[in-house]
Amino acid sequence: MKPVMIPTTDVNSDTAIVTAWRVPDRSPVRAGELVAEVETSKAVLDVLAPDAGYLLRSADEGEQVSLTEPLARLFPTSEALEAHAARAAEPAARAAAAASEDVRATAPATRRAAELGVDLASLATGELVTVRMVEAAAANGATATPPDLPSPLDAPAGVERVAVIGAGFGANQVIDIFAADVAKRAVAIVDDDRSRWAGRVEEVPIVGGTQQLEGLFTKGCFDSAVIAVGTSTAARKRLRELCAALGIPLTNAIDRTARICSDVELGTGNVICAHCHLGVATRVGDNNMLSAYNSFDHHNVLGSDIATGPGCMTSGLVGIGDGARLGTGIFVEPHVEIGQGAQVASGAVIVNSVPPGHAVKRRVATMTTVPIRDRPAPVGPARNGSS
């Protein structure tokens, strides 16, 4: 085998574009025959065969090639060429076969199909598959046969049976809260991530995705639901609206160590974790997820679909709008209004109101972590020496 190199003294180019092949691939060529033209940043160059032989191209027309790699290879016989080409083609052929089976779908549609259990191949119409098409197919019952899904748990008469929406870490917290509540019991979990189906969180079975809610509720398998998603207020809102549309009531999950003072007005669907404090005459909307050690002092007004990290402390007369998201360890001065959908970084001290849809950024104290070095033994007389 003899390489066909691009002849250039051009020091400004690393690559060239193959503008034209002048001989067919795998054909015999004469020594000195014009085989290709390539364009560098300076000029179009003719590439001549350095010898006679059978030519195998390394690049197609229009492709960018390195000036230091062979543009083609020459073989003494066509058998030698075919043997080389067969070895080189194997991985490429496998990739091409895999690609031909692919249905073209957007990345969000691919994710949604996995969540809903829709087989993308069933949507192959030649069009680009979008989230809307996946959801329409799911609504028409195109979901793949679900695996054998567990049934919700039972509960003694008089105990409220709660479906937990979301099987993430929020579910552990909610189930822990209900474990100490004799009046409520988590009986089932739904999650749109199919890989979680039929699993369990603390003995509570994951009975399928959110599309299971309607059927199970109609069959009387649970009485109410609570949303255990802490990371996305948008998801909390979407799921709350889904429950409202299905007529499923939301229920509060309130840790027994939480202190709810007098004259507090509390909506539904709130998750209130350990050691929270809702001060006198504070009003709380629906579907908020308040982490441990939050303290909302007197006469606060909280909207709905809010999520907080642990250790958020407000003074009196603070307002927090719908869908606000608070990080960990935040202090809020009196009379501050945190607007709808606002986001506040961990560790912030809020002294002024935050307009809706705005983010409060804060440079978290930087930290340098270094490995601990073994210190050499101190030189000099021992402190407890007897000298």
Added chain:
Amino acid sequence: VIYARALGDTLRHTLEADPRVVMLGEDILDPYGGAFKVTRGLSTDFPTRVRTTPISEAAIAGVSAGLALAGYRPIAEIMFGDFVSLCFDQIANHIAKYGAMYDGAVTCPVVIRTPSGGGRGYGPTHSQSLEKHFLGLPHLRVVAGSLWHDPVTLFDGFLADDLPVLHIEHKLLYPLQVATNGDASLATIGRDGSRGFPPTVSIRLVAREDCSLTVVAYGYQAELARRVLERLAIEEELFAELLVPAQLSPVDWAPLERSVAATGSLLTVEESTGGWSWGTEIAAELGSRLFGRLRRAPSVLASARDVIPSAPDREAETLVGERQIEAAVREAAA
């Protein structure tokens, strides 16, 4: 087949189909065949009709004007679009005027072809897109090749018409494959246009009603915009319709207006320097025609108003590329 080859085949076709066609330009004879090899082979097969010229763009334009007045159909090549400024007087004061000045008693149907654009590190005087200075000249058509406009159809149109044409060929298009019907892409390729205009090509991955933006681009920038829009559609379901006109001036407004009226937002993309440009003209006209029906003011993306550096990284900052298009699309689709 790559664009340079498709164009060369088209020139051969015009020589074969119309005996009035002659070609002239610098270094277009074999074996060199032109700086970008578009005319390669033509002088061998048509030695009397494909002629090389001295290094004078003014002379090329002037001789072409004379040939056209005498009944020939000259197709001239200007080696780099930067040098078309040397033809400006012949085009603006003579070639484009004769037909109207003599009330149709004579015509001057010169076709001037020229490679434009950067991206090759050719520096300040071999990388520009100067075509914007020719837009709006009365009785001159400015046409830009693209991967979706068949050059045979375009050049047949030039020869069937008696107007002079400035034909812009972005040099990065030359090595690219022209679009064919058998493409694996799922994009819907549509054609829309008014009588007397080359079609405006529409490229989109979903129905127009589901697009939140119309992007208008020509030449190589249209290919860059297509790549950006395909990526945003697949990865994020951000859908936009790409319109690729061939004719830059005069503009065929109807297809642009129909699309922007449906999507409610417009972004124009061009490689020329910003301001006083193709995009500003389209934005002004469509902004006026569709006043009150747009979600936001039209956006115009063009290159920095500066000389074009040779260093690749600095050139990429100066000229419109995929990065700049993506940022502009995100803003305009909002």
